[in-house]
Amino acid sequence: MFCNKEISGLEDLRGLRVRVGDQSAANFIGQLGATGISMPFGDVQQALSRGVVDCGITGPASANAGGWPEATTTVLPIALQLAINGYAINLDTWNRLDETQQSQLETAIAELSDDIWSYSEALYEDAMRCNAGESPCEFGNQYALTEVAVSDADLAAVTAAVEEVSLPLWATQCNNVAADCEATWRETVGAQLGL
Structure with missing residues (x-):
């Protein structure tokens, strides 16, 4: 949660306008006492700058890449959304593979999954440091947001x-x-x- 107003927690969202990605998130934010405003990611930085919205929800690396910290002062690092990725194979295609190929594919997908989790964690931690102006900041731009404890x-x-x-x-x-x-x-x- 990136805000251009000083907040100390979710209770401070009451009455604020919060950028969300869809109606489900808007309903969720409404339960917290804020008004959820659906808005494409590319419009958020300018909306935060102009006061159209007071806060926005996204991951720290996305916010950093989108310049959100240029228009905000505070970040509350609480997970409010999640994305799920999956890999699937047609059963007929799977059955055409021999046992060795199936085993190799399963091993490769397991390694890929581990690599994605490791990279995601490293990217998250780096982006949080970058957004707060801390070092090392390897992948993003340094800003000076105040990080609020959850x-x-x-x-x-x-x-x-x-x-x-x-x-x-x-x-x-x-x-x-x-x-x-x-x-x-x-x-x-x-x-x-x-x-």
């Missing part, structure tokens, strides 16, 4: 918003596609996450 109250607010807004809205959409979607998710992924 509190237990912030984490509780996110949990409540996920349970009260995000999951119910998602479940409705998912159940419209497959009637047992929510039930299956809750029995599997939801059970693993304690949701």
